[in-house]
Amino acid sequence: MAELYSKAETLELRRKHIGPSCKVFFAKDPIKIVRAHGQYMFDENGEKYLDCINNVAHVGHSHPQVIKAAVKQMELLNTNSRFLHDNLVQYAQRLTATLPEELSVCYFVNSGSEANDLALRLARQYTGHQDVITLDHAYHGHVTSLIDISPYKFNQLGKEGKKEYVHVAPSPDIYRGKYREDHLHPGNAYADDVKKIIEVAQKNGRKIAAFIAESMQSCGGQVIPPAGYFQKVAETVHKAGGVFIADEVQVGFGRVGKHFWGFQLQGEDFVPDIVTMGKPIGNGHPMSCVVTTRPIAEAFGASGLEYFNTFGGNPVSCAIGLAVLDVIEKEDLQRNATHVGNYLTGLLKEQKEKHPLVGDVRGVGLFVGVDLVKDRQKRTPATAEAQHILYQLKERKILLSADGPYRNILKFKPPMCFSKEDAKFVVDQIDELLTDLEEATGLRTRNGLSTNVQYKRKVPTEGSSQLDCLSESINHISGSACRQENGFCAESHTVPCKRIRT
Template sequence: MTDPTASSNVPQRSNADILRLRKQLLNPTLSVSYNEPLKIVRGEGVWLYDQYGQAYLDMVNNVCHVGHCHPRVVAAGQAQMAQLNTNTRYLHDNIVEYALRLTATLPKPLSVVFLTNSGTEANDLALRLARAHTRAQGVVVVDHAYHGHSPSMVELSPYKFNGKGGAGQSPHVGVVGMPDTYRGPFREASTAGMQYGQLLPAAIDSLRQSGIAPAAFYCESLLGCGGQIVLPEGYLPEAYAAVRAAGGVCLADEVQVGFGRVGEHFWAFEHQGVVPDIVTLGKPIGNGHPMGAVVTTPEIAASFVSGMEYFNTFGGNPVSCAIALAVLDVIADEQLQENARRVGAFLMEGLRELQQRHDCIGDVRGRGLFVGAELVRDCEARTPDQPKAKAVVEAMKARHVLLSTEGPDDNVLKIKPPIVFSQANAEEFLDKLDQVLRES
């Protein structure tokens, strides 16, 4: 069947031909999802469609935050593209309007905006800001974290440097254990946050013993690659205090979890009652349009003024800013932060009910529509069950629901759909997951 949405000058190839040409022509490290890859040709809301018109419920796309191809976001980009797209050396209303609207969602003194093209670029630029401000080089990160694919960010990403093909830990990087209250060493809810936070001084001291002062602490506000981990209460206050006492600055990586996904707050770090020195944004900021941002304090921004201009050809262009403004409008007008809170609570409750019936679900955790279900072979021992998790993902795909896995042992079902995800969508997912677990 020919895809009716396809451009007339692009031949429509079979999946086998596309795979062959990818292998022949493209980056050989590119991966595809599922044992039998899907050819996706259209998206709408929470749905993705293959070339045959078959719909799949998208449970993992936190990039298209307000839904695939949201008409208001598409229209905003089309209208601005038809009028003008240029760089920031010309004056334009869109960039200052976006900076005003974005900083209005953040606590003071986070009031200076740098616009980039991706979350990786944002995290990379943030490192330059932190080092300029502190005149130090060291960085403390959380184990199994991922902060981007540039050389500097791979060095700050244990998920990469300790993984296949990784070069190992760099001398300027300190690593602290994940604050995992399910399988980590500290599990008591009332004290775990403080105990995990108290791991920071040892990492800082280790850097100092090598003659390296700490510039920054990078931490996702919820841990994505770490396995959809919710930070225990009190973790960031304890960690931030240690870093600031050592002269470093504290960065909240909101690339995956910002913009109302967590429901109760617009930004996930707010759950910890802290104000970071730097916040980095990406993925949902443009609903699939390549864009990122760094927001910091006037003091840190001033430290970056050295005489060398920071210019980014595409960062902050009028089209990107028009799209990003539309995303903010849609989140507010469609009350999507509240939707994430309400539907996320329903989804978590449903998963916990399934946990009572299926011993393989060892833990259910999350905030809003950022949820993980950890699959285990033994509930008492909490032994990770990667084969089970992979089999569940494939079985759900056969039922037209798209999931993925995450975590150090790749045994956590990763659930982070567009935040237009409804209770009816959640019910469909829970019913199908129940079927899969009963049959496996």
């Protein structure tokens, strides 16, 4: 495939014309991708990479059935939803059939951010309240209204980042959080914290419009809420006059395998008031949706302010959405997510038994996280080690990402066509890298495990940053600097070690 520009030219033009805050993966040596198919991506030299990052290409990159549906409809008509068209109502009918009966009214938009922004408008109009409860480390989108309710983002702005109408509840993380797996009822305990937040807010004259949470926190570290948590939170929020918004942008459309939606893991007795979705909905085509109840939709309409979206719900987008639903069903991708996800999780749990760097493995379906730690007892995050592994995997033609508040969680969210062979290949590579890393840092010797490992703290000098320290640390480990993509990093350390063989 002929390229318009060389990789160096593309990079130079990007630096010239694209905003500097728009980061690329693997900034020291970014990858130029020119095509993709299924769970694989190809660079300008034809090198094949296994994609464990793209939950956007939900049914697989360049899926022929999705492409065919898009082209066929584009050849006929594409226009806005002010005209009647069967694709819009057919898709709304198909989509709502996957949800509880109460969730029956759709608003089609173009991105997850747009969906969550609209969800806030619906909640505030329906309740007449302003305040929002969000989870620590949460991310809900990049527009201003969502940066304001995303601690993952606004914490980077310092003390001024948090608005007075935003209340932050602890992330319901039973591995690293306030209440852990040894707690008798962690779901109840975390829900009680939300109740206390509401009580304090009300004493200060604040009124809660909504509680918003990803059904499973992704950027927050692949966190799966404990049983009963959403039910108790919803009960408390409803009593306060608010609504419950379930953000399914990253985890919906069968990714959890057993259920079509992540919130359904909490049980049939839990139904959110508003559900937002994006990313996988169009397999890479920019579309998203907000689904809510009839009373909330009618209250929104009663404001007298017409809602219109030029591209939301256009015939081409709906044709693509229908094709994605068809492929999920035809190729039994929910079942694949269950079987391959269980296999992947099992392999990774074997690594936990084998490697002291693996503190926790948690996952449902093809949503899996590996929490890397320096010290299992203290659960000290292994940030530099996680970044090292990502870069070494990239050299082995595997694309994986890391996230969480300390950027030490290896995140698996591949296309749904991911196979057991893919899972085995990735875990085998991670096994080798963990072994090398543990031997180099003293966590492991050829004869077994070392339990008396000392880490020397790297203290930033004047004029240096935590990012510089992290880069130096990784450089010390692997001989190559690995900067984190978003410029945020946790407390860093240097690790005395020999050079890692790769």
